[in-house]
Amino acid sequence: QKEVEQNSGPLSVPEGAIASLNCTYSDRGSQSFFWYRQYSGKSPELIMSIYSNGDKEDGRFTAQLNKASQYVSLLIRDSQPSDSATYLCAVNTGTASKLTFGTGTRLQVTL
């Protein structure tokens, strides 16, 4: 079992809809949680970080963290075709420690 689990998708949503991506992790010592967006052949781009339970909003993105359930999610409102990419969930166990990634969820936003 991978330490970080994601549904590989593809997750298909129509333009303008809300996309919901989920991630679970197994290490209860995980302290920091990140969502990266990766276009094919490109590098991961940090879009959200969250460190405490609850919601964190940044523009069209909302990250949600529930440490008791070991669950992290990312909501993308008003999805655009340019949001079509693979979204990687990543966790680490402390400052300056390695990131452990999930396998990523491929999002397709259709016109």
Added chain:
Amino acid sequence: AAGVIQSPRHLIKEKRETATLKCYPIPRHDTVYWYQQGPGQDPQFLISFYEKMQSDKGSIPDRFSAQQFSDYHSELNMSSLELGDSALYFCASSHRQGTYEQYFGPGTRLTVT
């Protein structure tokens, strides 16, 4: 804003050759991480450095070595290359006293033939 710089962007080598990848972190970032991403795979942590000292080690083959220099740039040296080493190699940087956020460079695509 300045980003992580990696060079070269593309590299083609033959089996058993050596390769050196370079990484220049974001200014004032003191920690560098190396990740390897195979086709269709998620990035896998190789090694990290803080203040020129190795801080963590992941699934890095013994054929690979790395170091961080006084100007904080880092080099990943890969010897006796194998076909399976073909992958994207990313460098990321962070500031230990700041957030835990790691920012990735554009990557080096290594092809071993």
